[in-house]
Amino acid sequence: MRHFQYIIITVYLLISLFRCQPANSLTDKLRVTVSILPLTEFIREIGGEKVTVDVMIPPGAFPHSYEPKPAQLRQLKNTDVFVKVGTPVEFEVNWMDKLIQINPHMQIIDASPGIDLIGSEDHIDPHIWLSPKNAKIMVQSITRGLILADSVNSHFYQNNQENYLDKLDQLDNQISALFAHKTKSDFIVLHPSWSYFTRDYGLNQIGIEHEGKEPSARHLQLLIDEANQKEIAVVFIAPQDNPKNAFTLANEISANIQTIDPLDGNYIANLTHVAQLVSETLK
Ligand SMILES: [Zn+2]
The missing domain is CATH 3.40.50.1980 (Nitrogenase molybdenum iron protein domain)
Known part of the structure; x- marks a missing residue:
């Protein structure tokens, strides 16, 4: 009987030990959430197998009025890093404050610094990611942010960044060539x-x-x-x-x-x- 109790207590302790760990320490991956789908490729390319990526606005949803589902908001509690476009994308304008309230501990990466914005102060065009030149700047901001969140893997992120920046250069050159004539x-x-x-x-x-x-x-x-x-x-x-x-x-x-x-x-x-x-x- 005593022995049995001992086992029960041990199992109980083990379970509570695991429960106390943040979810990511079990998978050892940095959990990243992004607002829009194009950012998922940036995260996958820079983060490789060191990260998981979730997106707030799913494929086909209308980005100017999307409201996240309750399950997404629950999942957000486990995220380590949130990457926002950082321009007046309506979803971010409407939701960022609420998302931060739900998970005050996640690190926010703003992908927009350094980009030459189009528009006037009261109406900035939010769609910065659709230029490969801008994408290169965004990728560098995101890499800096990932390194801040997970410095152990900084060389890994940096190497991947270099490779992806090369691909974006190639993309830019290809598109320039297409429109040259x-x-x-x-x-x-x-x-x-x-x-x-x-x-x-x-x-x-x-x-x-x-x-x-x-x-x-x-x-x-x-x-x-x-x-x-x-x-x-x-x-x-x-x-x-x-x-x-x-x-x-x-x-x-x-x-x-x-x-x-x-x-x-x-x-x-x-x-x-x-x-x-x-x-x-x-x-
Ligand atoms: Zn739009």
């Missing part, structure tokens, strides 16, 4: 998220949405005239968009609809694909 520079897109991309490559996006709102009838008419005059044959939408206004415009100008995703989780593959599609329309 363009004869046109204007393309139409429903939600104008590509201004950092267009700045890098001498392009011009024409947004159907106007100042973040649905277009007025007058704005649509101006777009129809502009598109006809510039002989634009494609209207781009994103998978998250309500495409109604894009179809209306495409009908009026006899254009095709094509999809380009500003939030794909495979960053380099996606930007390669987007650049290819857009460059086809500018030949």
